[in-house]
Amino acid sequence: MADKARQDAKQQLDTMQRYYAWQSKIYDATRWSFLFGRKKIIDILPFEKDATIKILEIGCGTGYNIERMARQFPNAQIIGLDASSHMIDKATINTSAFSDRVNLERRPYFFGESQYSEQMDLILFSYSLTMINPQWRDLILQARRDLRKGGYVAVADFYNSNFQFFKNHMGNHHVRMDGHLVPLLEAEFERQELMVKPAYGGVWHYFMYIGKKKN
Ligand SMILES: C[S@@+](CC[C@H](N)C(=O)[O-])C[C@H]1O[C@@H](n2cnc3c(N)ncnc32)[C@H](O)[C@@H]1O
Known part of the structure; x- marks a missing residue:
């Protein structure tokens, strides 16, 4: 990694570690009210229930999606990775019923040589x-590398807002809300699903995207 990229990654890691030291304590009690689309993206994943698949969630937080995916796909092996040790501590508790097939990694995801011996069927x-x-x-491109050919990337996230005050507010919480993700996903993957939905009467929009690795 070049020096500038390394510095950026280190700074972002420090920011996440600080931000979630406290936020991890209230995360599960609060996020249901604004992180929309998390259930839906898992419901529409293009796998049979009994599929034997390898899943990686990048930025798994407190394990909310891991628990849901472990229930939905009883034969899946799931890796959850997060830059915040506080979030991984919560995820360890929340996913303990599935510890035989869930591995949690306390580290940031970064661009470079793959850290996995096998490629993934799904990256969330x-x-x-x-x-x-x-x-x-860089991390979208790394996810592409870590997927097998024909594997899927799934994304649920904030899309954009027409209100600058709201974007500024989210910026204070380290969120960039700029419609910047979808064009790169569209360029790198073959789209299977793209849904953009309003939240709170259109104060912001969120999106759900599923793409297939083409080659
Ligand atoms: C808003 S939370 C989402 C957690 C979970 N995916 C969910 O849907 O509830 C964002 C998470 O991404 C993690 N994160 C941010 N940057 C990361 C990076 N470079 N590598 C790994 N995890 C990262 C944060 O520590 C945080 O736990």
Whole structure:
């Protein structure tokens, strides 16, 4: 990694570690009210219930999606990775019923050589990419590398807002809300699903995207 990219990644990691030291304590009690689309993206994943698949969630937080995916796909092996040790501590508790097939990694995802011996069938980013700034582009490209050919990327996240005050507010919480993710996903993957939905009467929009690795 070049020096500038390394510095950016280190700074973003420190920011997440600080931000979630406290937010991890209230995360599960509060996020249901605004992280929309998390259930839906899992409901529409293009796998049979009994599929034997390898799943990686990048920025798994407290394990909300991992628990849901472990129930939905009883034969799946799931890796959850998060930059915040506080969030991984919560995820360890929340996913303990599935510890035989869930592995949690306390580390940031970064661009470079793959850290996995096998490629994934599915990589999920749920409300992590809009917080991965400025290296969101690199991490989408890394996810593409870590997927097998024909594997899927699934993303649920903030899309955009017409209200600058709201974008500024989200910026204070380290979220970039700029419609910047979908064009790169569209360029790198073959779209299977794209849904953009309003939240709170259109104060912001969120999106759900599923794409297939073409080659
Ligand atoms: C808003 S939370 C989403 C958590 C979970 N995916 C969910 O849907 O509830 C964003 C998570 O991404 C993690 N994160 C941010 N940057 C990361 C990075 N570079 N590598 C791994 N995790 C990261 C944060 O620590 C945080 O737990």
